[in-house]
Amino acid sequence: MEPLRTDEVATSLVSRSARLSVPSVRAALTAVSRPRTLWTAPDEPTVVGGGAAVTVEADGPDRLSCVRERATELLDGADVDAPDVARPRFFGGLAFHEEATGRDPWADFPAARFVVPEVQLVFADDGVWLTVTDVGADAGAVEARLDEVRADLDALSAVDPDGPPGVVGRHRTTSLDAWRESVDAAVSRIRAGDLRKVVLAQALDVELGRPASVPDLLARLGETYPECHRFLVEPATGASFLGATPERLVSLRGRDIETGALAGTTGRGDTDDEDAWLANELLASEKDNHEHELVAETIREQLDPLSAEVRVGERGIRKLATVQHLWTPIDATLERDEHVLSLVDALHPTPAVGGLPPADALGVIRETEPFDRGWYAAPVGWFDADGDGSFAVAIRSAVVDDSLATLFAGVGLVADSDPDAEWDEVQLKYRPILDELEREA
């Protein structure tokens, strides 16, 4: 991609904002036009985006510094009249690997893409804020557009959500036999000392009874997984990528970093006793603790050189509707100012979704997986003009294209991993999305 010319970018991003009322996040997401964005994170206001005032894309090993450079030019010269909560931000993410293949279902997903939504709605504690942004327009035109969009959105009425579309067919990318073979091969390499951990994933193509409503699916995921990051990345055309992930990659505010290690998995029990028993087994499991420790250790090592202090909290259990994970909170204070994209670059992929050593694990993933990960297990999130931002790891996710959905799920493999147990764990990790597609209303 050609770099943007300076005369195209200087002081040309104009944002204006106002309060408004809309019945729900779902109604807002239904009303705005593509490309659409949804971002919901614990302790952050939910954001809905529609349209793109500006789009920045990049490819290859320097994709994040390219994005950052172009975005900084645009944001530095911006003419913004908005309270902090409603400031314009870039939303988007990356492909798991450095290059995009363009293979189905990822045809419309480049190696990195971020947009400043033309229409941004922030569901803040004190109400909903609308921000309209344009590039190359005069302030009067942006104000007129703000009035127009606000009038349209203010007139929205609540609509009952549709029930799930239902699942009428399934196709796995990996058979149980092929899986056993791949896991055995990976485990042998780990035992031989070639690598310490690798995360292998599967994809599941699902045919739906009727086209899925993306806003409804995300609304249902919000009810079942309120503690997760929910996201939608929907390009101008083609498929939508969405999910409800329990894994934060990193958030940065000023010099304060919050992250954590999430790895090691078991199911939920049918009774409280069984649930507690499963949690205790997980806490005591040598294999899961080893798998987890590699993630926590690596995150700490990545943050150490950048930080005045890294604090690793106590390992515990993170319970979700369908699974429980080992989780260690990690926070840090930066030594000097950094952009959140630099932290994303340093941390992705953590051994929770890649492996260790990272380059060897990525090699095994590329050789083994018969499908393109696309943006699955990669960072999605936002950043602003100060370089603050928040990113999640896009797991428990799917690409939805009309009546077709492709779900992704992976597992961490170490020396004593068992192929059949890992197979079952993959099936468990499909459930967040699969349940919302299948469940009766």
Ligand SMILES: C=C(O[C@@H]1C=C(C(=O)O)C=C[C@H]1O)C(=O)O
């Ligand atoms: C890779 C996934 O999950 C990751 C792998 C985990 C594990 O192996 O125990 C647990 C949480 C995530 O870090 C996924 O859900 O697709």
